[in-house]
Amino acid sequence: MHDIRAIRENPEAFDAGLARRGLAPMSAEILALDADRRARINAAEEAKAEQNRASKETGAAKARGDEAEFERLRALIGDSKAQIAAMMAEAEALDRQLNDLLMTIPNLPLDSVPDGEDETDNVEIRRWGEPRALDFPPLEHFDIPGVKPGMDFATAAKLSGSRFVVLSGGVARIHRALAQFMLDMHIDKHGLTETWTPVLVLSDMMLGTGQLPKFGEDSYQTREGWWLIPTAEVTLTNTVHGDLVEHATLPRRMVGHSQCFRSEAGSAGRDTSGMLRQHQFEKVEMVSITDAENGLAEHERMTKCAEAVLEALGLPYRTVALCTGDMGFGARITHDLEVWLPGQDTYREISSVSYVGDFQARRMNARYRPEGGGKPEFVHTLNGSGLAVGRTLIAVLENGQQADGSVELPAVLHPYLGGAIRLGRDGSLA
Template identity: 55%
Template sequence: MHDIKLIRDNPEAFDQAIARRGVAPLSVTLIELDRKRRAAQTEFDELQGKRNTLSKEIGAAKAKKDEARANELMTEVARLKERLGILEVEQKAHEEALTDALSRIPNLPADDVPDGLDEKSNVEQRRTGAPKNYSFKPKEHFDLGEGLGYMDFANGVKLAGARFTVVKSQLARLERALGQFMLDLHTSEFGYTEMQPPMLVNDATAFGTGQLPKFGDDLFRTTTGYWLIPTAEVPLTNLARDLIIDESELPWRFTALTACFRSEAGAAGRDTRGMIRQHQFNKVELVSIVSPDKSVEEHERMTGAAETVLKRLDLPFRTMLLCAGDMGGAARKTYDLEVWLPGQDQYREISSCSNCGDWQARRMNARCRAPGEKQTRFVHTLNGSGLAVGRALIAVMENYQNEDGSISVPDVLRPYTGGLTKVEKVGK
């Protein structure tokens, strides 16, 4: 959410900033909505004051037994009451229209975010690790999974439909091991507190992080009005909603391993084979709530935590700085981690770490106050994947595959797999 006062004070700068996100100029429209809202509020306050004054005059007239004057004043008060009722409705309508308009506008990109409207303008920051040379042609994860008998796409379709998969036996254990390893790493080495949040949330929670109103089509909704979370970012970030947090308590750092649910409304025809793009998947999420002057530093720290997962798994990856037009709506700056998939012969996103500034905090009314100060400030919120577990499974399968179709278990995961060193075909 944006501050309408800042838009009024700097309309040209605002329009220039949202143009970097591919959004047409909006300051004139927003300022007019705000003018109507303030005009209705000003008239309401003036008439309310006049009504209060007349009410006192009525009392004085009655005390003087001046019934004619009292009746005249009461007629005027009744007229004001009717007008006040109309203004209250108008002011509320203008307020809702302005809030709705502001809530649909993406965050303004940070100054150091590169220009561009799609992934072609993203800028590589660094590469870590080198792709392995194979003596055979590497397979994609779905061929490996089906060959092992542990990745069942047919039953996923049977039980639910397209973009669902049944993962079985040793491969299911390997996926579980990945999630547990990530949680242990983030809690023990990076100070995140493990949480188990609800995976169903209400409208206010979905609004707070920016899923509503603009991206409702990307979510699943129950018949009773709950939303299935697209990521644990949604409930974890909203823990700060409607709070004033003492800055001495910050930063808050949360992590959670949850199922995530996405309709993939705009993904028709993309990644239709395999587990790259599913309606349901597991993810370890990282969320930070910090004071405004700490978010840039925290963003680098969070990205480093996500990178550490890939380093420990010894998976080649690159870190990308997203351009203004390729970021999610809530982000002011985003790093994507893209892991190398030898079966696809390309890098694919496995984590996205974003600094949202105060954009979500304004929607949630989440504030902080420095010790001894009266003035409050909106907190800054950050979120990142640490990592997407299903995609990490894919990356391990493809990078650790053997010529016979088996998959070696990375050393760091073996304490979580009961000593299993290799995922092998059923019957071996």
């Protein structure tokens, strides 16, 4: 959420930021609403202050036994009560209206973010690794002979419909190994704190991280009102929801492995083959809570943490700076990692690392007391995949595929696979 004071102080900058996102100016509408709101608050509060004074006098009259004066004041207050209540209600309604409007406006990009309309305007920052030269036509993951026995979309469709998968045997174990490997790496080498969270959350949490109120149709909600998290960003970030934390506890660096649930509304027909885009998938997610000063540096650090996983697995990738038109709702700057998928002969997103600034913190009311005391300030939040497990599985399978239909597996995974080094053509680990 945006700071109304910042908009008031510099409406041009606000509108310019929106324009970079391809949005029409909004400051005039916002400031008009804000002015109206403040006028009403003022009027209501003055009336209320008057009533409070009268009430005190009433008490004083009662105390000294002046019944006539007591009754006179009592009647006076009684008369104005409904009117003041109405004024307060009006002021509150406008306050809510402004708040509701602000909740729907996306974060503004940093100056360093490249301008652009869609993913074609994203800017490659760096590239790591060389796609392996193959002397056979590479297959997509679901067509690799060694993968087929352990990746069953038909059975999943029977169980749950489209965009689900049943993994079994060697493939299932590689999938699990990947999640464990990523967690261990972030915990042991990157110093993140392992954090396990619920996958069902209250609406307030979805509002806090920005999935609501605008993107409710992208997620699932239970009859009881809980939401299934589309990413552990929601739970990890909201761990500080409503809190005033000690500055000494920052930065808080968390990593969690969770199921993620997405309705994929609006992506009908896209990536329908294979397990690239599922309603349910696993992700190892990183979240950092920092102070205002260290947020941007943390973004670099987090990006490197994600890159380190791909490098350890020997998967070629490129790091891309998302342009203004391709960034998510809450981000001020986002770096995507795209992994090489030989079966698709292209790089595909496998991680997205975003610096959110205080945008989510305002929604969550999450603050810290600055060093040396003083007024609380909003924390800054960051989130990044480290990595999407299902997509990493795809990448490992496609990049490791051999001419004979087996798959060579990255050395760092061997200890997690009981020493196995390949997925055989028959789908078993060996």
